[in-house]
Amino acid sequence: MSGRRAFARGFVAMVPLWVGVVPFAVAYAVLARDAGLSVVEAQALSLFVFAGSAQFSAVGLIAQGASGLGIVLTTFLLNVRHMLYGLTLGRTVPLSGWRRPVTAYFLTDEAFGVVAARRERSFGFVLGVELSLFATWNAATLAGALLGSAIPDPTALGIDLIFPLAFIALLVPLVRTRDELAVAGLAGAVAWLASRWLPGGIPVLAAGICGSLLGAWLTRDRPPSAEVDLDDAAREVA
Numbered sequence: 001m002s003g004r005r006a007f008a009r010g011f012v013a014m015v016p017l018w019v020g021v022v023p024f025a026v027a028y029a030v031l032a033r034d035a036g037l038s039v040v041e042a043q044a045l046s047l048f049v050f051a052g053s054a055q056f057s058a059v060g061l062i063a064q065g066a067s068g069l070g071i072v073l074t075t076f077l078l079n080v081r082h083m084l085y086g087l088t089l090g091r092t093v094p095l096s097g098w099r100r101p102v103t104a105y106f107l108t109d110e111a112f113g114v115v116a117a118r119r120e121r122s123f124g125f126v127l128g129v130e131l132s133l134f135a136t137w138n139a140a141t142l143a144g145a146l147l148g149s150a151i152p153d154p155t156a157l158g159i160d161l162i163f164p165l166a167f168i169a170l171l172v173p174l175v176r177t178r179d180e181l182a183v184a185g186l187a188g189a190v191a192w193l194a195s196r197w198l199p200g201g202i203p204v205l206a207a208g209i210c211g212s213l214l215g216a217w218l219t220r221d222r223p224p225s226a227e228v229d230l231d232d233a234a235r236e237v238a
Contacts, residue, residue: 003124010128022140029144035063039145046141081204085112106130187211
């Protein structure tokens with residue numbers, strides 16, 4: 001019963017981000033249909049890839065006639081940052097047996113951000129957060145694939161600001177000391193600078209690595225903790 005309650009809490013915790021998820025899933029589906037994908041193919045990407053930036057990139061490359069290898073390599077680079085998320089969750093949330101690959105499959109930026117902002121560290125809560133986003137993303141994808149170009153461009157409505165604002169709202173409560181502020185500032189600066197010249201998820205990965213290294217250097221004289229705190233790791237990745 002406690003697992004079900006944790007799942008429900010996680011599912012509800014993601015609800016505020018639905019307002020940002022829905023329009024972009026719809027926009028992805030419209031672009032996928034314009035690129036020549038069928039409803040089934042567009043939906044399959046949301047079901048089996050489940051990564052917004054990678055899906056947008058993939059349909060753009062498909063429209064340009066890119067090779068299968070090029071699409072795979074591009075989407076891999078876009079999602080390589082999830083290695084940092086996975087390493088952190090694997091050390092802070094009890095995950096054994098089948099729970100580990102399931103958590104990895106449904107892991108996203110938004111899910112990691114919500115879990116990092118909460119104190120609950122259970123598989124039920126994490127799965128609730130992840131499946132809340134998964135269900136919403138796929139339902140909106142289907143709606144977009146069926147309704148097509150009748151839906152207005154989300155960026156024209158200013159909805160593209162929702163995700164950055166949501167992540168800022170998740171990050172700010174986690175920054176409580178000068179060291180944490182320095183880590184967040186460096187990571188943000190690296191991400192912004194790298195995004196001007198590097199593609200896809202590379203800026204996020206570079207920001208995570210630089211933030212982690214700075215955090216390790218700033219805390220080099222502190223005694224090691226027996227358990228890694230997800231909030232600390234999230235601040236370094238962010």
